Amino acid sequence: EVCIACRGMADQALYLGFDFSTQQLKVVCINDSLEITHEYSVEFDSDLREFGTSGGVIKHEDGVSVTAPTLMWVKALDILLDKMLSAGFPFSRVVALSGSGQQHGSVFWREGAESALRALAPDKTLASQLEGWFSLPHSPIWMDSSTTAQCRELEQKCGGAQEVANRTGSRAYERFTGNQIAKIFQQKGENPTYCDYDKTERISLVSSFGPSLFLGSYAPIDWSDGSGMNLMDLQSKDWWQPALDACAPDIREKLGKPVPSNTVLGSVSSYFVKKYGFSNDCKVVAFTGDNPASLAGMRLEEGDVVISLGSSDTLFLWINEARPQLMGHVFVNPVDKEAYMALLCYKNGGLTRKAVRDRYCGCASWEEFDKLLDSTSPGNDGNIGIYFLDPEITPSGQGERRYSKDGSLVESFPREREARALVEGQFLAKFSHAQRLGYRISRSSRVLATGGASKNKRILQIIADIFDTDVYILKGTANSASLGCAYRAKHALMAEGTRFLDAVRTAQPYQLAVSPTPGLHQQVYLPLSERYAELELTLTQ
Numbered sequence: 001e002v003c004i005a006c007r008g009m010a011d012q013a014l015y016l017g018f019d020f021s022t023q024q025l026k027v028v029c030i031n032d033s034l035e036i037t038h039e040y041s042v043e044f045d046s047d048l049r050e051f052g053t054s055g056g057v058i059k060h061e062d063g064v065s066v067t068a069p070t071l072m073w074v075k076a077l078d079i080l081l082d083k084m085l086s087a088g089f090p091f092s093r094v095v096a097l098s099g100s101g102q103q104h105g106s107v108f109w110r111e112g113a114e115s116a117l118r119a120l121a122p123d124k125t126l127a128s129q130l131e132g133w134f135s136l137p138h139s140p141i142w143m144d145s146s147t148t149a150q151c152r153e154l155e156q157k158c159g160g161a162q163e164v165a166n167r168t169g170s171r172a173y174e175r176f177t178g179n180q181i182a183k184i185f186q187q188k189g190e191n192p193t194y195c196d197y198d199k200t201e202r203i204s205l206v207s208s209f210g211p212s213l214f215l216g217s218y219a220p221i222d223w224s225d226g227s228g229m230n231l232m233d234l235q236s237k238d239w240w241q242p243a244l245d246a247c248a249p250d251i252r253e254k255l256g257k258p259v260p261s262n263t264v265l266g267s268v269s270s271y272f273v274k275k276y277g278f279s280n281d282c283k284v285v286a287f288t289g290d291n292p293a294s295l296a297g298m299r300l301e302e303g304d305v306v307i308s309l310g311s312s313d314t315l316f317l318w319i320n321e322a323r324p325q326l327m328g329h330v331f332v333n334p335v336d337k338e339a340y341m342a343l344l345c346y347k348n349g350g351l352t353r354k355a356v357r358d359r360y361c362g363c364a365s366w367e368e369f370d371k372l373l374d375s376t377s378p379g380n381d382g383n384i385g386i387y388f389l390d391p392e393i394t395p396s397g398q399g400e401r402r403y404s405k406d407g408s409l410v411e412s413f414p415r416e417r418e419a420r421a422l423v424e425g426q427f428l429a430k431f432s433h434a435q436r437l438g439y440r441i442s443r444s445s446r447v448l449a450t451g452g453a454s455k456n457k458r459i460l461q462i463i464a465d466i467f468d469t470d471v472y473i474l475k476g477t478a479n480s481a482s483l484g485c486a487y488r489a490k491h492a493l494m495a496e497g498t499r500f501l502d503a504v505r506t507a508q509p510y511q512l513a514v515s516p517t518p519g520l521h522q523q524v525y526l527p528l529s530e531r532y533a534e535l536e537l538t539l540t541q
Helices: 070-086 113-118 126-130 148-157 161-168 177-186 206-215 241-247 251-255 270-276 290-297 350-359 366-374 415-436 457-467 480-492 520-540
Strands: 014-020 024-031 036-043 066-069 094-101 106-110 138-140 200-205 264-267 283-285 304-309 313-319 329-332 340-346 384-392 397-403 446-450 471-473 511-514
Touching: 014 206, 014 290, 014 480, 024 070, 024 480, 036 070, 066 070, 070 126, 070 138, 070 206, 070 270, 094 206, 094 290, 094 480, 106 113, 106 138, 106 177, 106 206, 113 126, 113 200, 113 206, 148 161, 148 177, 148 241, 161 241, 177 200, 177 241, 200 206, 200 251, 206 264, 206 283, 241 251, 283 480, 290 304, 290 313, 290 340, 290 480, 304 457, 313 415, 340 415, 350 384, 350 415, 366 415, 366 457, 384 415, 384 520, 397 520, 415 457, 415 520, 446 457, 457 471, 457 511, 457 520
Parallel strands: 014 094, 094 283, 304 446, 446 471
Antiparallel strands: 014 024, 024 036, 066 138, 106 200, 264 283, 304 313, 313 340, 329 340, 384 397, 471 511
């Protein structure tokens, strides 16, 4: 659970990168040499059983509402920092910290909550002092798809789907925070115990909630994660008033003013100095979303493609000009405020891989699942599976389909075919969507894989063969979001004008994980990707 690998000089400054992800709270520590010195984590399901989550979330009876207990994240930070203290972690050497949060999730602070943050007593836990200070005890998260009506309303009031995309980076999406706020505002009179919206003092993203705990005051939303709300104008980097008006009244005051992602927000509060031994001068750098943080952690350059394999899967790349489409997203780049990042997000990622593994393949472990993959040939003899167990984002749809070689629907596959259909289907989709959006994935480019499943060589080989390019990983950690935020913490303290990529140039190089099998892409996966694209339409129409 706790991995400590002390390297380098004992007096080197340290930098922390936290990640409030879907299933766990993680932290990575680096030194001035950019070496990872410590990693810790807290698993929500196993370490905080009292909150009753599965996969870190609570799925509600309506089948579309998905939330997480806000206090669970607070208590997780208590446990994580206590674990570090017990292990003798040198908090006094930390000069800066930053972090990330699962994108789109929101936290509703009750009136008076900031006063409670400022008055935290070091002889008590954060959770015991902040319980009751959230006007919405269960935070809507990225898996929630209950706001279809609010999405249509936003697009109708703001000039249509493409105009919303042009201004905010994405058409209206159910999980995006603006639409979640609109729903909560509209339902406040129907169920007053659901959310005391009128008594809400501040609305944070998960990524601005985290630094608020460390600062002892409300932290602003950063530009990059703020791009994932359907509320921020990509060009002005301020809230877009027509979207605010369509969402709820007086929302600008509840959100605060967004800031550049490399902003130094202040120093840690006295609570952390007295309780854990942080330095009074330890700086808190703006947190960002987990996907933008992974861009930093992977040290993405133009021409690279990142595939992040987490609870959800994402594909993203660095772009210099924002050209939003109706599918996919454009965010402000977290390490270069003049650039952008493009992203495709898939709700059916790691959680779906595990569900299909358990339910249909009858496997108790990934090792057993890998043996099933090994027993089948690339292309699965023309059999294709589409698994949208949860309502999918890219493209919009839900359900399962299995197609035989001749294109006919079948009820089920043998377990070994099921395994390969699952993995190939997920990455044929990513390749197909990337091509459709004009991404140029050539033999000279790289795929950089991150997230939990990036440790699985069988899955990486399928990615390499489908994309027909080398796949690289960062050896030693799968936590690219946490690592990216540790890098960002260090970069924020460097001389103004220092480029992020120059700041991290000496970091551990990528490791080649797998190379594509010669000829397999052209002979098998290119025609299969065309078939997949046609079949996917039948599920989404």
